[in-house]
Amino acid sequence: MSFLSYFINGISLGSVYAIIALGYTMVYGIAKMLNFAHGDVIMVGGYVIFQLVFALGVHPFIGILIAVIACTVLGVTIERLAYRPLRMAAPLAVLITAIGVSYLLQNLALLIFTSNPKSFQSLINVPALKLADGALVISGETMVTIVVGIVIVVVLSYFIRNTKSGRAMLAVSEDKGAAQLMGVNVNGTIAFTFAIGSALAAIGSVLLCSAYPTLTPQTGAMPGIKAFVAAVFGGIGSIPGAMLGGILLGVIENLSKAYISSQMADAIVFGVLILVLLVKPTGILGKKIQEKV
Amino acid sequence: MDELAYATEKEGMMKKLRINKIIRNYTTYAVILAVYVIVNWMIQRGSISSLFQGLLIPLCIYAVLAASLNLTVGILGELSLGHAGFMCVGAFSGAFFTQVTQQIFTNGYLRFFLAILFGVFFAGVAGLLIGIPVLRLRGDYLAIVTLAFGEIIKNLVNVLYIGKDSRGLHISLKSSIDLGLEADGKVIINGAMGITGTPKDSTFFISILLLFVTVLVIQNFIHSRAGRAVMAIRDNRIAAESIGLNITKYKLLAFSISAAFAGAAGVLYAHNLATLTATGKNFGYNMSIMILVFVVLGGIGNIQGSMIAAIILTLLPELLRNVSPFVSENRMLFYALVLIFMMLFGQSPKAIQFRKKYFTLSTYLKEKPKKEV
Amino acid sequence: MALLEVKNLGISFGGLRAVNNFNIQIQEGELYGLIGPNGAGKTTLFNLLTGVYKPGEGSIFLDGKNITSYKTIDVNKAGIARTFQNIRLFKQLSVLDNVKVGLHNQYHYSTLEGIFRLPRYFQIEKQMNEKAMELLKVFNLDGYSHYKASNLPYGQQRKLEIARALATNPKLLLLDEPAAGMNPNETAELMETIQFVQKEFHMTILLIEHDMKLVAGICEKLTVLNFGEVLISGKTSDVLNDPKVITAYLGE
Numbered sequence: 069m070s071f072l073s074y075f076i077n078g079i080s081l082g083s084v085y086a087i088i089a090l091g092y093t094m095v096y097g098i099a100k101m102l103n104f105a106h107g108d109v110i111m112v113g114g115y116v117i118f119q120l121v122f123a124l125g126v127h128p129f130i131g132i133l134i135a136v137i138a139c140t141v142l143g144v145t146i147e148r149l150a151y152r153p154l155r156m157a158a159p160l161a162v163l164i165t166a167i168g169v170s171y172l173l174q175n176l177a178l179l180i181f182t183s184n185p186k187s188f189q190s191l192i193n194v195p196a197l198k199l200a201d202g203a204l205v206i207s208g209e210t211m212v213t214i215v216v217g218i219v220i221v222v223v224l225s226y227f228i229r230n231t232k233s234g235r236a237m238l239a240v241s242e243d244k245g246a247a248q249l250m251g252v253n254v255n256g257t258i259a260f261t262f263a264i265g266s267a268l269a270a271i272g273s274v275l276l277c278s279a280y281p282t283l284t285p286q287t288g289a290m291p292g293i294k295a296f297v298a299a300v301f302g303g304i305g306s307i308p309g310a311m312l313g314g315i316l317l318g319v320i321e322n323l324s325k326a327y328i329s330s331q332m333a334d335a336i337v338f339g340v341l342i343l344v345l346l347v348k349p350t351g352i353l354g355k356k357i358q359e360k361v
Numbered sequence: 362m363d364e365l366a367y368a369t370e371k372e373g374m375m376k377k378l379r380i381n382k383i384i385r386n387y388t389t390y391a392v393i394l395a396v397y398v399i400v401n402w403m404i405q406r407g408s409i410s411s412l413f414q415g416l417l418i419p420l421c422i423y424a425v426l427a428a429s430l431n432l433t434v435g436i437l438g439e440l441s442l443g444h445a446g447f448m449c450v451g452a453f454s455g456a457f458f459t460q461v462t463q464q465i466f467t468n469g470y471l472r473f474f475l476a477i478l479f480g481v482f483f484a485g486v487a488g489l490l491i492g493i494p495v496l497r498l499r500g501d502y503l504a505i506v507t508l509a510f511g512e513i514i515k516n517l518v519n520v521l522y523i524g525k526d527s528r529g530l531h532i533s534l535k536s537s538i539d540l541g542l543e544a545d546g547k548v549i550i551n552g553a554m555g556i557t558g559t560p561k562d563s564t565f566f567i568s569i570l571l572l573f574v575t576v577l578v579i580q581n582f583i584h585s586r587a588g589r590a591v592m593a594i595r596d597n598r599i600a601a602e603s604i605g606l607n608i609t610k611y612k613l614l615a616f617s618i619s620a621a622f623a624g625a626a627g628v629l630y631a632h633n634l635a636t637l638t639a640t641g642k643n644f645g646y647n648m649s650i651m652i653l654v655f656v657v658l659g660g661i662g663n664i665q666g667s668m669i670a671a672i673i674l675t676l677l678p679e680l681l682r683n684v685s686p687f688v689s690e691n692r693m694l695f696y697a698l699v700l701i702f703m704m705l706f707g708q709s710p711k712a713i714q715f716r717k718k719y720f721t722l723s724t725y726l727k728e729k730p731k732k733e734v
Numbered sequence: 735m736a737l738l739e740v741k742n743l744g745i746s747f748g749g750l751r752a753v754n755n756f757n758i759q760i761q762e763g764e765l766y767g768l769i770g771p772n773g774a775g776k777t778t779l780f781n782l783l784t785g786v787y788k789p790g791e792g793s794i795f796l797d798g799k800n801i802t803s804y805k806t807i808d809v810n811k812a813g814i815a816r817t818f819q820n821i822r823l824f825k826q827l828s829v830l831d832n833v834k835v836g837l838h839n840q841y842h843y844s845t846l847e848g849i850f851r852l853p854r855y856f857q858i859e860k861q862m863n864e865k866a867m868e869l870l871k872v873f874n875l876d877g878y879s880h881y882k883a884s885n886l887p888y889g890q891q892r893k894l895e896i897a898r899a900l901a902t903n904p905k906l907l908l909l910d911e912p913a914a915g916m917n918p919n920e921t922a923e924l925m926e927t928i929q930f931v932q933k934e935f936h937m938t939i940l941l942i943e944h945d946m947k948l949v950a951g952i953c954e955k956l957t958v959l960n961f962g963e964v965l966i967s968g969k970t971s972d973v974l975n976d977p978k979v980i981t982a983y984l985g986e
Contacts, residue, residue, distance in 0.1 A: 338506070
């Protein structure tokens, strides 16, 4: 029974990774850049909710809504100010800028909120599910996280395949130049992608902080990196891949915490990444991209 | 202009260029030596504060780190966020070597020299092991994997226990009791408590010497057959393949050399402290970013520049401590801004165009060639 | 025996048949033209010959050796060097260094000899410099040897790419639209240089162009590619007078 409980918690953690990984994978697929600051947008979302709900007593639903809006605005602003001017520059320059932005957000948060951890109470009011006479307890957070994860993936997949803006995203991800010639607003589409990714980051922050109720300026960093690992694991650029990679990673992490060593869990997760890159560099569901010569 | 005059002018220009290049290379060595002589003279006269004296070895360490990371970022064109991790490998393996061989080698200089080689070797091997799976892929992966590597090494060292007794070495990942040492046994690496009692072998002289060797090796590497191959791969991988260059070999070579020198800096670091522990501050992400800031501010690909940036950015917070405490306390915030603005104003196509238009610092290399008549 | 012999080469991308049943024989010392309208599959063919793409079927023989499954770097070591339609120089390196990188596999000293500047470093570097300057002189680039490659004018960049390819000491040189983007004067000069290279180095050259007039002047033999298939091969004068070729270029 304890195995099953670790497993289900792993799926829950994995769903959080998956939601964050979606932001990475979409931005990577469309703007062809690794948005290092994505994890820190989650942290900002966490602080917004904390300030609104716990310090000012705003209703949690409104708090979450405002956090989603705040993260969206932040994501689009970062894209506009820091990444867009470098779109034609060397990939290294964009990557370094993204690291700079990530670092800036962390240190601004440090300046404003200090490094003292804020304790975050769960915003999810769903009773735990007790199975097999209480031997297996599934918390409300776990259930909500899994459900939210599935809903987001389904909605997002539908959106990309069946709406005009979704197809514009696909077009830009295939070939920016050609998309532009076909009348797609490339800059707008990329900004829109950042908006969706950042909104998802805000939702991710609600779920993450509900499950791990301490908030520090570094809160987003590690989950952010792991979510990127999940995206690579599942095949970067692929939405179902992000979900699959996220869940697998969550399960691996939780099981190694339980059965191997809690200090080594992160090492194992990254070990898995290196293994995947060795065996199948494009990830589980990724497709091979032929470089144009 | 008649052709002969044009040819002589070209010849003269080339000569000038070549001489400039030679002078520039030797100037670096001369400056390092001069700094050593002057600082030493000032120490003897007693005109250097103890605070500044304490900074001398760290300054050399940072300069070595900056120069070696620039080999990866500027010459190889890949981003490593785990440079502090390689430093950590070097620091712990070097200190471990010193602890184990303290009875064997009585000559401190010889022992320290071997400790550096030991640290260099392990850091280089770590670089190789990370590089093999990752350097085949796009640059972004290297950034993530090296970042992860840095964190893993830090965590690993914190749960690593190694002890020594008459039966030999014992290793455990649980606790020092778990080592099962004999009564006279000695714990060398004590998990999160790290390594204590390493002799303070690092001196300003050895640090300067290491800096000198680092610059020598990296500069000469860049201007050799192998270094040219590395830069060719950076500039255009497909073309490099088409002329028969072994991409993986040269990428791995440059990356391992870079990691090895980070290891050397680590050994120096370990032998400058009584207690060596792996924390986020010395071997974590923040440290790796700080080294990256040195590289970016000093100029990607400019080895000398990154060393100067390392020195300025290390001294500045100390100098500003009394003038503006805010800046020296929140230096990480400024590092972030340095990264962003250096890229936005240095690398974006618009900024480059703007610079070309209004600040034509035309060097010989940038000058438009004259039309032949 | 032909220097290059390609038999039934073909490749598909998804549903698109980019090259189909391609055959060619190039004798040593020939200057051979490969022409065809845009999108006919000429560059794809170069990518197949140099191991950038793996052929779906067919085989490639260089000097009697089957190189079909070779990787790009091994193709070069076997003796094929190429240039690119969209110039691919080592932009940050000097003009001289671009050629010296091309000499990489012919001049050896170890990395340690380089780092510690042992005598062999100086000896070999000197030889490399001399050889590289010699090659640059052929293309009238010796005066620019210390320029950054990206600061060369466009026409000179194309020439530098050819010099770099020649530096690898190939048996066969593939030139992908070497005159693209050049003005008529530059083109005429380049064509002379190519002929000079053919004679001086006894080089076998396969040249892609979509402008027929250019090729007609210098190539002894031509193959016309259309929709991934060989339309006709043979002596230049015969090919150019063939009604099929005129149709392919001008339409019905």
